[in-house]
Amino acid sequence: MKDVLGQAMADYQQSATVKKKLWVLYPDGSKDEMAVATYFRVFRNMPILEQIALQECKGRVLDIGAGAGSHALWLQEKGLDVTALDASPGAAEVARIRGVRQVANKDIYAFKEGLFDTLLLLMNGIGLSGTLDGLRTFLIHAETLLAPGGQLLFDSSNVSYLYTNGAPLPDHYYGEVQCRYQYGHTKTDWFTWLYIDQQQLRHLAEPLGWQVRLLFEDEEEQYLVQLTRTGA
Numbered sequence: 670m671k672d673v674l675g676q677a678m679a680d681y682q683q684s685a686t687v688k689k690k691l692w693v694l695y696p697d698g699s700k701d702e703m704a705v706a707t708y709f710r711v712f713r714n715m716p717i718l719e720q721i722a723l724q725e726c727k728g729r730v731l732d733i734g735a736g737a738g739s740h741a742l743w744l745q746e747k748g749l750d751v752t753a754l755d756a757s758p759g760a761a762e763v764a765r766i767r768g769v770r771q772v773a774n775k776d777i778y779a780f781k782e783g784l785f786d787t788l789l790l791l792m793n794g795i796g797l798s799g800t801l802d803g804l805r806t807f808l809i810h811a812e813t814l815l816a817p818g819g820q821l822l823f824d825s826s827n828v829s830y831l832y833t834n835g836a837p838l839p840d841h842y843y844g845e846v847q848c849r850y851q852y853g854h855t856k857t858d859w860f861t862w863l864y865i866d867q868q869q870l871r872h873l874a875e876p877l878g879w880q881v882r883l884l885f886e887d888e889e890e891q892y893l894v895q896l897t898r899t900g901a
Contacts, residue, residue, distance in 0.1 A: 670858050670860070671855055671856075671857050671858075672757050672758055672759045673691070673850040673851070673852045673856070673857050674691070674757050674759070674760060674850060674852075675757035675758055675759015675760045675761075675762075675763070676759050676852060676855070677691045677852045678705060678708055678709075678736065678737045678757075678759055678760050678763045679759045679762065679763055680705075681705045681706065681708075681709065681737075682709075682737070682763045682766060682767070685706070685709075687705075689852055689853040690702055690852070691703045691704075691705050691850065691851070692850065692851040692852075693848050693849075693850060694848060694849050694850070694851055694856070695846075695847070695848050696847055700851075703850075707792075708736045708737040708739065708760075709737050709739060710739055711739070711743075712743045715739075717885070718824055718885050718887065718891060718893045719740070719791050719792075719824075721884055721885050721893060722789065722791055722822050722824065722884070722893055723740060723743055723744060723789075725820075725822055725884065725895065726744055726749060726751075726789060727749075727786050727787055728749070728750070728785070728786025728787060728816070728819075729749075729750045729751075729752075729783075729784070729785045729786050729816070730744055730749050730750065730751040730752070730785060730786065730787040730788075730789055731751075731752050731754055731780075731785040731788050731789065732744070732751055732752065732753045732754060733754050733777055733789065733790045733794055733797075734754070734755060734756075734777075734790055734791075734792070734794035734797060735753035735754055735755045735760070735761075735764055735769070735772075736755060736757075736760050736763075736764070736792070737763045737764055737767060738764030738765075738767050738768075738769040738772070740789065740791055741753035741764065741769045742767060742768060742769055745768075745769060745770060750771075751769075751771065752772070752782075752785075753769045753771065753772045753773070754772075754773045754775060754777065754780055755772075755773075755774065756774070756775065756776045756777070757774075758774050761773070762774075777797065777807070777810070778810055780814070781813070781814075784814060784816035784819070785814055785815060785816060785819060786815075786816050786818070786819045786820070787819065787820055787821075787822060788814060788815060788819070788820070788821045788822070789822050789823070790821075790822070790823040790824075791822075791823070791824060792824070793824060793825050793826065793862075793864065794823060795807070795823040795824075795825055795863065795865070796862040796863045796864060797862075797863075798863050799845065799860070799861040799862065799863055800841075800861060800863060801842050801845070801863070801865075801869070801873060803863065804863060804865065804873060805873060805877065808821075808873075808874060808877050808879060808896075809877070812878075812898065815898070818897075819897070820895050820896065820897050821879075821895070821896040821897070822884075822893070822894070822895055822896075823893070823894065823896075824891060824892060824893045824894075825863075825864055825865050825866075825870070825891075825892065825894075826864050826866075826889070826890055826891040826892065827844075827864070827866035827867070827890040828843065828844055828846065828864045829843060829866065830890075831843070842869070844863055844864040844865050844866065844869070845861050845862075845863055846861065846862050846863070847859055847860070847861050847862075848860065848861075848862055866890070867883065867886075867892060867894070870894065874896060875899075878898055878899045879896045879897070879898065879899065880896065880897050880898070880899050881894055881895075881896055882894060882895045882896075882897070
């Protein structure tokens with residue numbers, strides 16, 4: 670897939686006045702603008718959900734889908750041993766340029782380098798699993814990356830509001846959202862991104878041996894959870 674996100678971040682890193690816009694496109698023809706500056710926020714400008722998540726991190730941290738490295742930089746400054754992982758070559762290079770000391774440009778399923786006390790996925794990074802089945806696969810892989818007593822921290826949201834106006838529910842889980850990125854004239858292929866509601870998350874994760882603890886939820890049903898192995 671074209672590294673659209675990485676190119677957008679690289680351009681912004683070089684000049685914050687870049688005029689091209691980053692869009693998320695949907696099959697129905699609608700689109701949302703994604704402000705590239707979002708990937709470059711400092712701690713004080715991050716949402717409270719992200720601030721809480723960062724403060725909950727402990728030990729050796731793997732920041733999955735690290736983007737431009739803003740979360741990893743804050744953790745690094747606080748003295749944590751953090752690795753920024755991103756499948757985008759462009760994003761990984763931006764994170765290095767910004768000062769993240771440990772950066773891995775790999776797909777999460779190809780990453781098997783040691784054990785971590787915290788696996789962190791912010792900005793709905795858990796969406797990379799794509800589908801409910803994909804989330805099961807991710808949770809099984811995550812277990813192989815966690816040190817004893819480790820934790821998985823991520824945020825997501827309930828997107829059932831998309832269907833409150835009478836739009837018919839899809840024939841699959843409604844949080845499996847098909848989309849693609851566009852930056853300038855360049856578009857990615859279509860892919861599926863997962864938004865999972867809390868009830869569905871517990872229904873899926875608990876039988877796999879995960880304990881789910883809610884850390885934060887806002888009025889728009891965006892939430893932050895901590896997953897630990899049952900009995901850990």
